[in-house]
Amino acid sequence: DADVTQTPRNRITKTGKRIMLECSQTKGHDRMYWYRQDPGLGLRLIYYSFDVKDINKGEISDGYSVSRQAQAKFSLSLESAIPNQTALYFCATSDPGQGGYTFGSGTRLTVV
């Protein structure tokens, strides 16, 4: 099984719908992140969490919310999806002692 699992892998939704992207990890890391990838823009940080009670906004948090249900689970929600939220979304975890991130395989979201 993958260290970081994202579901769904692909999703098409309509404008105005609420959608949740889920992430679970088996690394035992406290730190989890949600990034968004757009062509030509690289990865941009949406939200991050250093433990269950610690949630922080990233650089592009407007229109998104998150929930850290447990150390291993970190969900991203779009309360009312809009077309410019069409993107590839990545969840990641990190170990402060190691520095690098472990990424999930991504969720490709299309808002029509």
Add this chain to the structure above:
Amino acid sequence: AQSVTQPDIHITVSEGASLELRCNYSYGATPYLFWYVQSPGQGLQLLLKYFSGDTLVQGIKGFEAEFKRSQSSFNLRKPSVHWSDAAEYFCAVGAVNTGFQKLVFGTGTRLLVSP
């Protein structure tokens, strides 16, 4: 705040030729630097990282990178490219004084490998 610039959007290299992907960073203190690779339809995989010490860092898949503080650069190199290296490559910088709470990524360089 830290930032990363990858000046090349696309690079095409012949199979067997050498490769250098450029990365320049902006950060006021000692950075942590990373290179990731993203194959089509996949997540990002860590190739190598620099924290301190030897400025020439070896990574997986035959890649290496050199940290040059005077040039604020961390360029990725490979002496002989294979067709399987075709992917998108991301450079990232983390802040040492915050325990690299969050990484800042460049916009990526897409590598194409010609036969």
